[in-house]
Amino acid sequence: MSSSTYIAPTDHAKAADKFMEDEERVNWHDKALWFIREKRDVASKQLPEWELLRETASQIKLNVLGNLDAYLEQFEQNAKQNGITVHWAADAAEHNRIVLDIIQKHGIQKLVKSKSMLTEECHLNDYLADNGIDVVDTDLGERVVQLAQEPPSHIVLPCIHKRKEEVGELFHKHLGTEKGASDPAYLTEAARQHLREKFLTSDLAITGVNFAIAETGGFVVCTNEGNADMGAHLAKVHIACMGIEKIIPKAENLSVFLRLLARSATGQPITTYSSHFHRPRPDQEMHIVLVDNGRSIQLGRKDFYNSLKCIRCGACINTCPVYRRSGGHSYHYAISGPIGAILAPNMDMKKNADLPFASTLCGSCTNVCPVKIDIHNQLYQWRQVLAKEGYVPSSKTQGMKVMASVLSNPTMFRMAGKSGRFMMRLAPGLANIKAVNPWAKQRDMPEAPKESFREWYIKNKKKS
Amino acid sequence: MKVGLFIPCYIDQFYPQVAVATLQLLEKLGVEVDYPLQQTCCGQPMANSGFSHYTQGCDSLFVKNFTGYDYIVAPSGSCVLHIKDHLHDDQNQAAADQIRSRIYELCEFLTDVLQVKELQASFPHKVGFHVSCHGQRGLYLSQMSELNAPDFSKPGFLLSLVKDIELVQLNRKDECCGFGGTFCVTEEAVSVKMGKDRVQDHLEHGAEYITGGDVSCLMHMEGILKRQKSPVKVLHIAEILNGQL
Numbered sequence: 001m002s003s004s005t006y007i008a009p010t011d012h013a014k015a016a017d018k019f020m021e022d023e024e025r026v027n028w029h030d031k032a033l034w035f036i037r038e039k040r041d042v043a044s045k046q047l048p049e050w051e052l053l054r055e056t057a058s059q060i061k062l063n064v065l066g067n068l069d070a071y072l073e074q075f076e077q078n079a080k081q082n083g084i085t086v087h088w089a090a091d092a093a094e095h096n097r098i099v100l101d102i103i104q105k106h107g108i109q110k111l112v113k114s115k116s117m118l119t120e121e122c123h124l125n126d127y128l129a130d131n132g133i134d135v136v137d138t139d140l141g142e143r144v145v146q147l148a149q150e151p152p153s154h155i156v157l158p159c160i161h162k163r164k165e166e167v168g169e170l171f172h173k174h175l176g177t178e179k180g181a182s183d184p185a186y187l188t189e190a191a192r193q194h195l196r197e198k199f200l201t202s203d204l205a206i207t208g209v210n211f212a213i214a215e216t217g218g219f220v221v222c223t224n225e226g227n228a229d230m231g232a233h234l235a236k237v238h239i240a241c242m243g244i245e246k247i248i249p250k251a252e253n254l255s256v257f258l259r260l261l262a263r264s265a266t267g268q269p270i271t272t273y274s275s276h277f278h279r280p281r282p283d284q285e286m287h288i289v290l291v292d293n294g295r296s297i298q299l300g301r302k303d304f305y306n307s308l309k310c311i312r313c314g315a316c317i318n319t320c321p322v323y324r325r326s327g328g329h330s331y332h333y334a335i336s337g338p339i340g341a342i343l344a345p346n347m348d349m350k351k352n353a354d355l356p357f358a359s360t361l362c363g364s365c366t367n368v369c370p371v372k373i374d375i376h377n378q379l380y381q382w383r384q385v386l387a388k389e390g391y392v393p394s395s396k397t398q399g400m401k402v403m404a405s406v407l408s409n410p411t412m413f414r415m416a417g418k419s420g421r422f423m424m425r426l427a428p429g430l431a432n433i434k435a436v437n438p439w440a441k442q443r444d445m446p447e448a449p450k451e452s453f454r455e456w457y458i459k460n461k462k463k464s
Numbered sequence: 465m466k467v468g469l470f471i472p473c474y475i476d477q478f479y480p481q482v483a484v485a486t487l488q489l490l491e492k493l494g495v496e497v498d499y500p501l502q503q504t505c506c507g508q509p510m511a512n513s514g515f516s517h518y519t520q521g522c523d524s525l526f527v528k529n530f531t532g533y534d535y536i537v538a539p540s541g542s543c544v545l546h547i548k549d550h551l552h553d554d555q556n557q558a559a560a561d562q563i564r565s566r567i568y569e570l571c572e573f574l575t576d577v578l579q580v581k582e583l584q585a586s587f588p589h590k591v592g593f594h595v596s597c598h599g600q601r602g603l604y605l606s607q608m609s610e611l612n613a614p615d616f617s618k619p620g621f622l623l624s625l626v627k628d629i630e631l632v633q634l635n636r637k638d639e640c641c642g643f644g645g646t647f648c649v650t651e652e653a654v655s656v657k658m659g660k661d662r663v664q665d666h667l668e669h670g671a672e673y674i675t676g677g678d679v680s681c682l683m684h685m686e687g688i689l690k691r692q693k694s695p696v697k698v699l700h701i702a703e704i705l706n707g708q709l
Binding site: 012013016017020023026030034041044045047048050051319321322325326357358359360361362363364366367368380383384385386387388392396397400401403404405407408409410413417420421438439440441442443444445446447448449451452453454455456457458461462 | 471473475476477478479480481483484487499501502503504505507509510511512513514515516517518519520521522524525597598601602608609610611612613636639640642643644645647648649650651652653654655656657658659661683684686687688690691
């Protein structure tokens with residue numbers, strides 16, 4: 001694609017502008033997430049072996065990615081032996097079709113679903129709704145955003161962008177709670193009663209998968225609300241949907257990952273429920289859908305494949321100073337924040353070209369990551385790919401060309417510097433015109449000195 | 465020992481006093497310093513914007529200017545990290561590699577190479593230290609709060625040698641200020657909000673000055689302070705360590 005014809009979207013910056021219109025909201029959004037980051041710091045510092053755990057997790061996952069085909073086949077074989085039906089989906093569309101087929105085979109009209117970022121990635125809810133199926137998200141935060149007809153803004157805390165008053169309004173409208181009520185305990189109890197009825201009357205439950213174990217053919221689902229268990233245990237049919245990178249070789253590897261996951265996510269030692277599913281109950285059907293949806297393409301990208309180590313803890317999101325101020329929806333992708341910004345371009349470079357630029361490359365993400373994904377380096381590398389492939393605005397490309405030629409030519413650099421500083425001293429107001437100079441919208445320009453360091457040096461230091 | 469002084473472009477043009485302080489400080493410590501006159505920029509503005517394929521000119525010029533020195537020293541963690549990670553010259557990769565291994569940010573040069581144990585400097589003020597991300601998480605000038613690892617700070621040690629200085633504690637000791645290169649204009653709103661929040665942390669703790677190792681972060685925070693008509697000033701750490709204020 002030619003760089004001169006393509007204008008990249010600047011969605012992240014625009015959406016961030018909008019989110020920031022309400023500075024009070026931004027302040028508590030930032031504080032709420034920073035509070036979780038601090039809880040994560042405390043939890044991680046209680047384990048002397050924390051950094052070793054991270055390294056071990058990283059190595060286990062690298063081994064998985066290097067032998068993914070073998071582990072997947074081992075998992076499939078063992079899962080089948082356990083009586084689980086295993087399906088393979090090349091992409092989101094195939095995944096959605098497989099799930100719908102199972103639902104329709106049983107003549108089911110409504111179902112419950114616990115948190116699964118994969119199904120968000122595949123837009124399963126919309127697809128099922130279009131086919132007349134009533135899907136109820138049972139994770140409380142997900143139910144809130146579902147009622148608000150919004151996507152989750154965070155992979156672990158789906159409605160972190162909503163005030164409790166806003167949740168109260170939603171519940172008043174949809175669940176019949178008292179108008180104006182915003183007490184979290186009251187609202188949670190209302191949701192509990194509402195969801196209980198859904199659990200009891202649903203014949204089919206969809207869950208995600210946190211870890212699938214190759215040697216046992218079983219899988220683990222982690223929740224804090226027990227909603228995956230409530231759904232799966234009450235339903236005649238359990239469908240678990242997972243990305244193919246969720247495999248780990250052995251059950252003993254859980255001793256590494258379960259210790260890292262919740263500490264990284266929320267600062268808890270472990271999720272309240274870590275539920276191990278191995279086989280269907282005698283009266284139950286259990287299905288697993290193994291989904292590729294771009295993962296094998298990412299696996300083939302030398303600079304980016306290790307993003308598939310991700311265990312979806314959200315630590316990089318909580319720590320990201322940009323995310324905390326721009327909100328999750330500004331990333332316009334199922335997975336927000338730094339990890340989303342390195343996964344999204346793999347799915348669609350054109351649509352997600354803005355995301356790797358929504359970062360200061362501060363590197364905090366990389367260093368909280370429990371599986372040591374070098375997120376900020378990958379953000380940098382994606383920028384190189386996107387610029388080379390022409391997915392950045394042509395004005396930027398032209399600007400960079402000019403900048404590069406000036407900065408590589410000492411004479412031009414000095415002329416530009418001198419005239420620029422002269423202009424700024426002559427008319428300091430000019431450089432501060434907000435419409436021309438985005439720097440100056442909310443910041444003053446530095447004062448221009450009379451001479452550059454080089455000029456000072458020649459005058460004062462240079463021995464002839 | 466011969467040191468090549470690398471003064472990043474925006475310091476040369478807008479903050480010459482930082483370069484002067486760096487030069488004077490190094491000379492006071494007995495270092496022979498040379499300033500190559502044809503230097504411009506490390507190329508980071510292009511590379512961080514995705515255009516590392518446009519930086520060959522800057523890279524070759526950098527190699528030409530800084531080949532042959534025992535050390536290259538700069539008062540900027542960010543530019544030093546860029547050279548360390550990315551300097552590349554097809555015509556002369558060996559020289560580029562040598563520069564990458566010999567370039568130091570000012571503070572780490574003072575603590576690690578010169579092993580400075582005392583300084584003739586006094587600064588009787590309340591000072592907030594801004595930790596720059598590239599210096600900390602890239603060059604490991606100090607321990608980051610993300611890791612479960614022993615605490616240390618090279619610039620913190622140097623500031624402890626300054627008489628009468630009072631360093632203020634911050635709520636968030638190593639949060640990014642939001643400058644981020646071209647990010648500061650392409651994501652203007654987020655950048656400014658991050659800057660305002662960072663500045664506020666220093667103000668809440670009574671800082672009269674904000675110092676740090678990167679002029680880019682300081683320039684960003686200075687722009688916000690000035691717009692707020694705040695009396696709080698920014699100073700590069702070299703200016704404090706040089707003791708000529």
